Amino acid sequence: MRRRLELDNAVASELAGTGDAVLRALESHLDCDVFLRGNVLTLDGSESAVETARAVVRELAELIEQGHEIAPGTIEAVTRALDQHQSPAEILEDVVWRHRAVKVAPKTVNQKRYVDSIRNNTITFGIGPAGTGKTFLAVALAAGALSRREVNRIILTRPAVEAGERLGFLPGDVMAKVDPYLRPLFDALHDMLEPDRVTQHLERGAIEVAPLAFMRGRSQPLSTPVLTPVGYRPIGELAVGDLVIGSDGRPTPVLGVYPQGRRAVFRLRTDDGACTLCCAEHLWRVRTARDRRRGRPGRVLETRALARRLRRLGRLRFELPLLSAPAELEAREVALDPYTLGRWLGEAASPVRPAQAEPAPLAAHAVLAPRRSLAPAGPAGALAEAAPAGALAEAAPAAGQAPTRGIPRAYLHNRASVRIALLQGLLDSAAGGVAARPGALGRGRATVRYTTASPALRDDVVELVRSLGGVATWRTRPCAAGSAGAAVAGAGAGYQAGSAGAGGTGAGGRATYVLDIRLPPHLTPFRLPAKRALQDRFRMLRPTRRVTAIEPAGEAECVCIQVAAADSLYVTEGCLLTHNTLNDSFIILDEAQNTSPEQMKMFLTRLGFNSKMVVTGDITQIDLPREQDSGLIVVADILKDVEGIEFVRFGDEDVVRHKLVRRIVEAYNAHAQRQAPELRPRRRA
Numbered sequence: 001m002r003r004r005l006e007l008d009n010a011v012a013s014e015l016a017g018t019g020d021a022v023l024r025a026l027e028s029h030l031d032c033d034v035f036l037r038g039n040v041l042t043l044d045g046s047e048s049a050v051e052t053a054r055a056v057v058r059e060l061a062e063l064i065e066q067g068h069e070i071a072p073g074t075i076e077a078v079t080r081a082l083d084q085h086q087s088p089a090e091i092l093e094d095v096v097w098r099h100r101a102v103k104v105a106p107k108t109v110n111q112k113r114y115v116d117s118i119r120n121n122t123i124t125f126g127i128g129p130a131g132t133g134k135t136f137l138a139v140a141l142a143a144g145a146l147s148r149r150e151v152n153r154i155i156l157t158r159p160a161v162e163a164g165e166r167l168g169f170l171p172g173d174v175m176a177k178v179d180p181y182l183r184p185l186f187d188a189l190h191d192m193l194e195p196d197r198v199t200q201h202l203e204r205g206a207i208e209v210a211p212l213a214f215m216r217g218r219s220q221p222l223s224t225p226v227l228t229p230v231g232y233r234p235i236g237e238l239a240v241g242d243l244v245i246g247s248d249g250r251p252t253p254v255l256g257v258y259p260q261g262r263r264a265v266f267r268l269r270t271d272d273g274a275c276t277l278c279c280a281e282h283l284w285r286v287r288t289a290r291d292r293r294r295g296r297p298g299r300v301l302e303t304r305a306l307a308r309r310l311r312r313l314g315r316l317r318f319e320l321p322l323l324s325a326p327a328e329l330e331a332r333e334v335a336l337d338p339y340t341l342g343r344w345l346g347e348a349a350s351p352v353r354p355a356q357a358e359p360a361p362l363a364a365h366a367v368l369a370p371r372r373s374l375a376p377a378g379p380a381g382a383l384a385e386a387a388p389a390g391a392l393a394e395a396a397p398a399a400g401q402a403p404t405r406g407i408p409r410a411y412l413h414n415r416a417s418v419r420i421a422l423l424q425g426l427l428d429s430a431a432g433g434v435a436a437r438p439g440a441l442g443r444g445r446a447t448v449r450y451t452t453a454s455p456a457l458r459d460d461v462v463e464l465v466r467s468l469g470g471v472a473t474w475r476t477r478p479c480a481a482g483s484a485g486a487a488v489a490g491a492g493a494g495y496q497a498g499s500a501g502a503g504g505t506g507a508g509g510r511a512t513y514v515l516d517i518r519l520p521p522h523l524t525p526f527r528l529p530a531k532r533a534l535q536d537r538f539r540m541l542r543p544t545r546r547v548t549a550i551e552p553a554g555e556a557e558c559v560c561i562q563v564a565a566a567d568s569l570y571v572t573e574g575c576l577l578t579h580n581t582l583n584d585s586f587i588i589l590d591e592a593q594n595t596s597p598e599q600m601k602m603f604l605t606r607l608g609f610n611s612k613m614v615v616t617g618d619i620t621q622i623d624l625p626r627e628q629d630s631g632l633i634v635v636a637d638i639l640k641d642v643e644g645i646e647f648v649r650f651g652d653e654d655v656v657r658h659k660l661v662r663r664i665v666e667a668y669n670a671h672a673q674r675q676a677p678e679l680r681p682r683r684r685a
Contacts, residue, residue, distance in 0.1 A: 001044075001045065001046065001047045001050045002042065002043070002044045002050075003042070003043045003050050003054060004040055004041070004042050004043075005040070005041045005042075005043070005054065005057060006039060006040055007039050007040070007041055007061060008039065008061075008065075009039050010064065011039075011060075011061045011064045011065065012036065012038070012039040012041070014064045015036065015041070015057075015060065015061075015064075016036055023036055026056070026057075026060075029056075030043075030045075030049065030052065030053045030056065031045060031046070031049035031052070031053075032044055032045025032046070032049040032050050032053050033045060034053070041057060043057075094106055094112060094115060096115055096137065096140045096141050096144055097140035097141070097143050097144045097192060099143075099192060099193065102191065102192065104136070104137065104140040104192075106133075106137065107133070108653065108654045110128075110132075110648065110649075110650050110651070110653075110654045111132070111133055111137060111650075111654060113648055114126055114134070114137060114648045114650075115137060115141065117646040117648055118137075118138065118141050118612065118614055119141075121644055121645060121646045122607070122611075122612060122613065122644045122645070123604070123607070123612075123613045123614075123615070123639075123644065123645045123646075124612075124613070124614050124615070124645075124646055124647075124648065125592075125615045125616075125632075125635070125636070125645070125646070125647045125648065126138070126614065126615070126616040126617075126648050126650065127616075127617060127618070127619060127632065127636070127647060127648070127649050127650065128618060128649055128650025128651065128654060129618055129620065129650065129651075129652065129655060129665045130618055130621070130655075130665070131655040131665070132650040132654040132655055133654070134616040134650065135184065135185070135188060135588070135590050135616050136188055136191075138588045138614040138616060139156070139185070139188040139189060139191075139192060139588065140192055141586070141614075142154045142156075142586040142588060142614075143189075143192040143193060145586050145612075146201075146206065146207075146586065151584050151585055151586045151610070151611070151612070152206070152299050152300055152583075152584040152585065153205060153206050153207065153208065153299075153300065153584070153585050153586075154201075154206065154207045154208070154585070154586045154587075154588075155207075155208045155209075155210075155582060155585055155586070155587045155588070156182075156185040156189070156207070156208070156209045156210075156588050156590070157209070157210055157211065157212050157587070157588070157589055157590070157603075158182065158185065158211065158212060158589065158590040158591040158592075158594075159211065159212040159591060159592075159594045159595050159599065160211040160212070182209050182210075182211070184590070185209050185588075185590060186198075186209060189207065189209075203305075203308070204301075204305065204309070205299075205301045205302055205305035208302075212589065212595065212599060212603065218279065218281050218282045218283050218302075218560050219258075219260040219263060219278070219279045219281075219282065219558035219559055219560035220235050220265075220276070220277060220278050220279070220282065220558060220559070220560070220572065221235075221236075221265055221277050221556035221557065221558055222234060222235060222236025222556070222557050222558065222559055223235075223236065223556075224236075224276060224277055224278075224572060224573060225572065225573040226238065226244050226561075226570060226571065226572050226573075227244065227245040227327060227467075227570075227571035227572070227575065228242065228243055228244050228245065228251075229243055229245070229251050229328065229329050229330045230329070230330055230413070231329070231409070231413040232573065235559055235561060235572075236557075236559055238254055238257060238561060239254065239257060240253075240254055240255065240256060240257055241253055241254065242254045244561075244563060244570045244571065245327045245328070245329075245570065245571040246563065246565035246567075246569055246570060246571070247321060247323060247324060247565065247567055247569040247570075247571075247577050248323075248324050248325055248565075249323050249324065249325035249326050249327045249328050249416070249469070250325075250328055251328060252563050252564050252565040252570070253563070253564050254561050254562070254563055254564075255562045255563060255564050255605070256561065256562035256605050257559060257560075257561050257562075258559065258560045258561070258562075258602060259557075259558075259559050260279070260557075260558040260559055260560060261557065261558070262555055262556065262557050262558070263279045263555065263556070263558045264279065264280065264552070264554075264555050265277045265278060265279055265552075265553050265554065265555065265556050265558065266278060266279070266280060266303055266307070266550050266551060266552055266553055267549075267550070267551050267552075267553040268284075268303060268306075268547060268549075268550050268576075269547070269548050269549040269550070269551075270320065270545050270546060270547055270548060270574070270576070271316065271473070271545065271546045271547075271548050272471040272472065272473050272545055273462070273473060273474070273574075274466070274545070274573070274574030274575065274576055275573075275574060276572050276573045276574060276576050276578070277553055277556070278303055278578070279303065279558055280302065280303050280304040281302050281303065281304070282302065282303045282578065283300050283301070283302060283578070283579055283582075284300070284301055284302075284303065284306060284318075284320065284547075284578055284579075285298055285299070285300050285320070285321055285567070285569065285577070285578075285579065286298055286299060286300075286301055286306065286318040286319060286320060286547070287299075287318070287319045287321070288317050288318060288319070289315075289317075298321075300579075300583060300584065300585075301318075303550060306318055306547055306550060307550040310547060310548070310549070310550070316546040316547065316548060317546075317547075318546060318547045319544055319545065319546050320545045320546070320547065320576065320577060321569070321577045322469050322470075322471070322520075322543055322544075322545060322575075322577070323466075323467070323468070323469035323571070323575060323577070324469065325416075325469060326416035326419065326420070326467065326468045326469060326523075327416070327467045327468075327571065327575075328415065328416060329413050329414060329415055329416075329419075329467075330413075330414075330415070331414060331415045331418075332410045332413070332414045332415075332418075333410075334408075334410050334411060334414065334418065337421070338411055338414075338418045338419075338421040338422040338425065339421040339422065339424055339425040339428075339527070340425065341408075341411060341422060341425060342421070342422045342423065342424065342425020342426040342427075342428070342429070343425040343426075343428060343429050344425075345407065345425075345426060345429075345457060346425065346426045346427070346428070346429025346430065346431045346432060346450075346452075347429050347430055347431075349431070349452045349453055349454040349457045350429060350430045350431035350451060350452060350453070406454065406456035406457045406459065406460035407422065407457065407460040407461075407464065412460055412463065412464060416468070419464055419467060419468060420468065420523065422464065423461075423464055423465065423468065423525065424524070424525065424526060424527050426450065426461060427448060427450060427517075427525050427526055427531070428526055428527055428528045428531065431450055431451045431452055432448070432449070432450050432525075432526070432531070433448075433449045433450075433531065433534075434446050434447075434448060434449060434531070434534050434535055434538060435447050435448070435449035435516060436538055444538055444539070445538060445539045445540070445541050446535075446538035446539070446540055446541070447516045447517060447518055447540065447541050448516070448517040448518070448519060448525050448535075448540070449514065449515070449516060449517070450472075450514075450515040450517060451512060451513065451514050451515070452512075452513050452515070453511070453512055453513070454513075455513065458474055458513040458515065461515060461517075462474065462515065463575075465517050465519070466574065466575035467575060468519065468520075468523060469519070469520045469523070469543070470517060470518055470519040470520060470523070470543045471517075471518050471543040471544065471545055472515050472516065472517045472518075473515070473516050474513050474514060474515040474516070475513075475514055476511050476512070476513055476514075477511065477512040477513075477514055518540070518541050518542065518543035518544070519540070519543060520542075520543060521540075521542070545576075562605060562606070563579070566609055567579070567583065567609070568583050568608050568609065582606050582607065582608045582611055583608035583609050583610060583611060584608070584609075584610045584611060585608065585611045585612075586611070586612050586614075587606075587607075587611060587612070587613045587614070588613075588614045588615075588616070589603055589613070589614070589615045589616070590616050590617075591616070591617055591618075592615045592616060592617035592631065592632045593617035593618055593619050593621060593622045593624075593630050593632045593633075594617075594622060594623050594624055594630070595630070595631035595632065596624070596628060596629070596630075596631050597629055597631045597634045597635070598631075599631055600631030600632065600634070600635050601631075603615075604635075615632070615635075617632045619632060619633055620668070620669075620672070652665050652666050652669065
């Protein structure tokens with residue numbers, strides 16, 4: 001049978017290709033002869049072969065008219081799509097990334113399925129031979145997601161397995177030694193983006209390329225305190241199932257604990273005096289002034305990325321989040337009403353004294369609020385008439401003595417209502433007030449001011465404020481015996497400066513500590529009407545916390561934890577909010593056949609919220625020792641039925657590199673089939 005098809009001149013030109021390359025490729029995939037004269041294409045062969053060829057030519061013509069560039073590989077994609085009753089246009093028109101002259105789209109049915117799986121599933125495994133576009137398509141999808149701000153960062157990683165070489169003998173530092181392993185990922189990035197753009201993303205942490213072993217970072221030293229419902233505990237003592245405090249103040253369980261070994265650590269400091277230790281890869285959620293102006297929630301950066309750009313035009317750049325609600329700690333039974341205790345502690349340790357005669361420690365303020373037991377409801381929770389004898393024995397020293405002790409732990413580590421009442425009692429004492437910036441009343445801004453002569457009480461008040469979602473900074477007023485000072489602002493009528501004034505020394509020449517406190521708007525710092533009225537005359541400054549310094553702090557044994565909170569944040573020392581799970585990220589693990597089962601589990605459990613993972617590998621090219629199981633093979637058995645995870649397997653027909661690559665792959669597969677089973681590599685299947 002012979003059939004002639006008249007084509008548009010542009011279509012005929014594209015079908016011919018340079019040196020008739022496309023035409024020859026078309027004829028090699030069809031079972032009939034193909035002749036092109038001018039714009040007339042002649043098909044000569046059996047009736048079924050000619051009809052099939054006519055359908056292929058029609059699809060190619062439609063693609064050319066839609067602006068697609070036809071190459072020899074396109075012919076094969078079209079023919080295979082028709083064989084599987086798929087629309088070639090649906091496959092080739094699905095452009096996943098476009099950048100100037102670069103246009104990335106699937107070329108085979110399996111590649112189209114792979115792209116759709118990445119879009120629709122949280123974790124996608126692409127398993128198949130080299131040259132099937134597994135990594136290239138994944139990087140293209142990641143670049144598109146980053147440009148559309150669907151994710152905040154791209155993380156590209158692969159295991160650095162010695163395939164006969166010895167990394168320790170290679171020149172250079174660690175990154176120079178593993179650079180050859182990461183080079184294919186860098187090449188894919190530079191195919192998608194301009195080199196300057198790639199460098200910019202790498203510097204600001206939007207793109208991270210690292211060996212899989214480096215992904216185990218994001219850790220803190222074993223001794224680092226982490227806030228739990230019973231108080232602070234060293235992170236090294238936490239186990240799976242233990243509760244820690246999240247950013248919303250609520251307890252959240254620990255999902256994973258991953259020892260990291262001995263690592264270099266850094267000390268991160270903030271402008272309110274808080275600090276903690278962490279590794280260079282530890283993650284922090286931060287917000288800049290530009291993020292606030294544009295209404296963005298912020299970004300997640302590593303410690304080393306923060307260290308490179310702490311300031312902009314002389315100003316601190318990165319603001320850390322604070323607790324959105326007071327930390328929910330376990331309720332404890334206490335002997336005295338917390339507000340009463342706060343008033344007494346504030347008076348006992350204050351350099352500001354009442355103008356009247358100094359009252360007894362308890363009697364003067366026992367009427368302010370009755371003693372209330374904070375035990376669970378029941379007979380033990382009934383109201384009592386008065387505090388028992390000795391209730392304040394461990395809370396503070398006797399009247400007239402120097403205040404050397406702070407807030408009892410039973411009050412400081414108690415439920416939020418107790419801590420709020422305690423703080424209100426402290427601020428309603430003579431030592432509390434409002435400190436306003438220069439400006440007219442009603443327009444100026446102010447903070448809550450607290451003054452004490454006790455270092456222990458100073459530190460406890462700072463911790464108390466932080467656990468409620470606020471910040472407190474303090475400074476020391478120098479001792480200057482005999483200097484006169486003004487009364488504490490907002491202390492109320494009937495109070496005056498101590499022997500040396502609020503700005504000098506207290507009784508006995510003790511130094512004075514001045515705390516400026518910023519609290520969230522929903523928290524009322526005062527109960528006394530006069531002080532609340534004074535507070536209402538100002539605009540109270542909102543609590544903020546910015547990173548001021550990051551400095552080396554030696555080495556330490558480290559561990560990282562994963563928590564179940566939606567934002568993956570947990571509270572470490574100083575009530576700093578941090579996390580180490582990969583949220584809002586597009587993560588690609590390449591060459592996954594060279595991971596151990598333990599490494600694969602570690603990698604997959606680092607998945608955060610609003611993130612995607614793509615795992616690629618070729619199980620025929622395993623470089624692990626013969627007795628070592630491949631994590632990519634093992635995981636296929638474990639997770640094959642888990643919802644949200646899909647395995648896409650590529651074959652020889654999906655190779656889109658040089659046609660010789662396919663022939664090589666086919667030859668190796670045929671050779672493997674001919675081998676006796678006992679001679680094949682022993683891998684877990």
